[in-house]
Amino acid sequence: xFSPEQENISPSSxxxxxxxxxxxVLGYNGSxxxxxxxxxxxxxxxxxxxxxxxxxxxxxxxxxxxxxxxAISNKDQHSISYTLSRAQTVVVEYxxxxxxxxxxxxxxxxxxxxxxxxxxxxxxxxxxxxxSVQSTISxxxxxxxxxxxxxxxxxxxxxxxxxxxxxxxxxxxxxxxxCDGQMDGLTTNGVLVxxxxxxxxxxxxxxxxxxxxxxxxxxxxxxxxxxxxxxxxVEAESQELVDGSLIDLCGATLLWRTAEGLSRTPxxxxxEALRQEINAARPQCPVGFNTxxxxxxxxxxxxDEKQPxxxxxxxxxxxxxxxxxxxxxxxxxxxxxxxxxxxxxxxxMCRASGPxxxxxxxxxxxxxxxxxxxxxxxxxxxxxxxxxxxVFWSQIPLPHGTHTFHAACPFCAQQLSGEQGYVRLIFQGPxx
Numbered sequence: 001x002f003s004p005e006q007e008n009i010s011p012s013s014x015x016x017x018x019x020x021x022x023x024x025v026l027g028y029n030g031s032x033x034x035x036x037x038x039x040x041x042x043x044x045x046x047x048x049x050x051x052x053x054x055x056x057x058x059x060x061x062x063x064x065x066x067x068x069x070x071a072i073s074n075k076d077q078h079s080i081s082y083t084l085s086r087a088q089t090v091v092v093e094y095x096x097x098x099x100x101x102x103x104x105x106x107x108x109x110x111x112x113x114x115x116x117x118x119x120x121x122x123x124x125x126x127x128x129x130x131x132s133v134q135s136t137i138s139x140x141x142x143x144x145x146x147x148x149x150x151x152x153x154x155x156x157x158x159x160x161x162x163x164x165x166x167x168x169x170x171x172x173x174x175x176x177x178x179c180d181g182q183m184d185g186l187t188t189n190g191v192l193v194x195x196x197x198x199x200x201x202x203x204x205x206x207x208x209x210x211x212x213x214x215x216x217x218x219x220x221x222x223x224x225x226x227x228x229x230x231x232x233x234v235e236a237e238s239q240e241l242v243d244g245s246l247i248d249l250c251g252a253t254l255l256w257r258t259a260e261g262l263s264r265t266p267x268x269x270x271x272e273a274l275r276q277e278i279n280a281a282r283p284q285c286p287v288g289f290n291t292x293x294x295x296x297x298x299x300x301x302x303x304d305e306k307q308p309x310x311x312x313x314x315x316x317x318x319x320x321x322x323x324x325x326x327x328x329x330x331x332x333x334x335x336x337x338x339x340x341x342x343x344x345x346x347x348x349m350c351r352a353s354g355p356x357x358x359x360x361x362x363x364x365x366x367x368x369x370x371x372x373x374x375x376x377x378x379x380x381x382x383x384x385x386x387x388x389x390x391v392f393w394s395q396i397p398l399p400h401g402t403h404t405f406h407a408a409c410p411f412c413a414q415q416l417s418g419e420q421g422y423v424r425l426i427f428q429g430p431x432x
Contacts, residue, residue, distance in 0.1 A: 018048040019259040020146040020154055021241075022366065023105070026253045026398070027120040027413030029383070030268075030297070030363035043366070044115040046103050046146060046154070054100025054145050055161075057215070059093040060182065080159075080167040080214060082175045082183045090183050100145045104160035105249070108139035112161055117141070119251035122413040123381065137251040140167070142191045142212070144241070154241040154256070157216045158191040167214065174222075174230045184215040189225045189250035192399055193218075193239070200244025200261055202370050202388050206396050209248075209405075212239050225250055225402040248399045255410075257366050266371040268363070272297060274373055275361055283308065283427040285319035287348055292319050292427075294384075297363050308427075311347040312379045313354025315423040320358070357382040359425070360411075367393070367410040377425055378409040379418040384425070385411075394421035 028042035036042060055078045078094035105115045119135050140160035147153045159167045169175050175185030191212045197205040211219045211231060216239040220231030241247075243261030247254040257265070266274075279293040295304040308317050345356035359377055362368070362385040372386035378393070394416055397405035407416045416422070 017050075018152065020046040020048065020101075020152050021243075021256055021258040022046065022262060023115060023144075023247075024255045024257065024364065024366045025117060025120060026246075026255060026367075026408070026410050027122065028364065029360070029411040038116075039109070039114065040116040040118070042364070044103075044105075046101075046144065048146075048148060049101045052096075052098045052101055052148055054097035054102045054148075055094040056097040056100075057092050057182070058095040061091045061093065062088075076165070078161055078165045080169070080183070082169050082185055083171050083173075084175070085171065090177075092183055097145075099148055101148060103144045103146070104140065104142075105144070105254070106139050106141040106160050107135055107137045108162075110139075110163050112163055112165075113140065117249060117252045117254070120253070120413050122408065122415065135251055136189055137249045138187055138189065141187070141249045142247070152259075154258075155216055155239050156191070156193060156212055156241055156247060157214060157239065158187045158212050159214045169214065172228070174228055176230070178215075182215070184213050184217060186211065186213055186219075186222075186230055189402075190222065192221065192248040192250075193241075194246045194248075194396075195237075195242050196244040196246075199242060200257065200369065204244060204369060204392050209397075209399065210234060210237060223403070225399075246396070246398075250399070250402075253398055255366065262366065266365045266368050268297070268365055270371060271361065271363065271365055271374075278374070278427075281427070281429060283317060283429065285321065286316070286428045287321050288319050290319050292317065294359070294361050297361060303358060308359045309356060310359050310377055310382060310423065310425060311345065311349075311352060311354055311356055312377075312382075312418060312423050313352040314347050314350050315377075315426045316347050316349045317359070317425050317427045318348075355380050359384050361385075362389070362411045364411060375425055376422050378411070378414075378416060378422050379420075380416075381409045381412050381414045383409050383411040387424070390422035 022043055022045050024043045032042050080092045082090045103114045104112050105117055106113045109116055119137055140162055143157050143160045145155045161167055169185045173185055178184055192209050193212050194209045195207045197207050211221055218234045218237040222231055241256045243258040245256040275294050283292045292308040293306040309320050310317050344353050346353045359382045362383045368385060369388045369392050370386050374384040376387045376390040377384045393410050394407050396407055398408050400406050407421050
């Protein structure tokens, strides 16, 4: 947590600036597959800027006036253009706001974007896996405005300003005039937000997905992501982000963690200590009697000969072996094929049949709800974390495509399967 004394730190100060919070992309286990680079990474920290760069709406111009044309062409002037028809456009000028910092998120690599986000492909092992997919994320998807003074409230708005400091809502975009004479609208695929009930704690419960407008108003969801008709306005709800808020950009989902919330989550050092604690107990494979061990967190996706494997139907943990395979048990090529595809296998301990997969520690600490030991695994991917973390994420309906929702593993974005979406792990201790 950060103290109020850090609030007004000068750029030359050696102290750390106030941290508003962090955004994490769901589906990555601590970093992007090929590593984090520049503004494209799996997590982005929002900290107080040396100088405020926030903006707020000021003058409204009808199109075809010299003032409107000047607002659009002036690269030092932020503006939002609402095209109502070929003959009618409304331009809203935005002026500097000394009280806020603005952070922009989107697919574009242009300089106004602070956090470059591309489509998340479930279970992808490299960035090349995502490049063939046509993106549904907007180039300038959304912007987050953070209050520079306590309590450092963060608010989200759909759409971001481009290199010319403009936002254009074309004829096809949903837009309207509000009762107080202002303009508002929605982006093509929309920006959805869900605030969890009871915060991001052990008692967290899923909230309700809403859509956020360009001006930060809250609406019920459209029939499909790009439908022309907006949902109903929800005046009782706010665009203020809370610890654990989820932001969906139609192709990637972000988790917002406040600085205070992050101070309560396990650290990477704590997760490493839990890994060593499990390994120190010397769990054994009930078939081969060999000692199992989770690989180091640096090798979080590289199979190891001591790697624990699990039968997802029952939760019994083994080392990799060929017992109970329905195919030729002596063929190494088929052994490898099974290793890769996780075909159904029969557990030697209880005879339950189901997927047989390697276990991987969940390394992105921000996805954890508590600091409890990793005792449960998501199904079918095998990512391991605490019980309350698996229970929470298995209950969260994450947007998928243009009109469906399903629960997914936060560490790899694979859709959860099975009755619960997770399994309790049953380790066998050493015989000695």
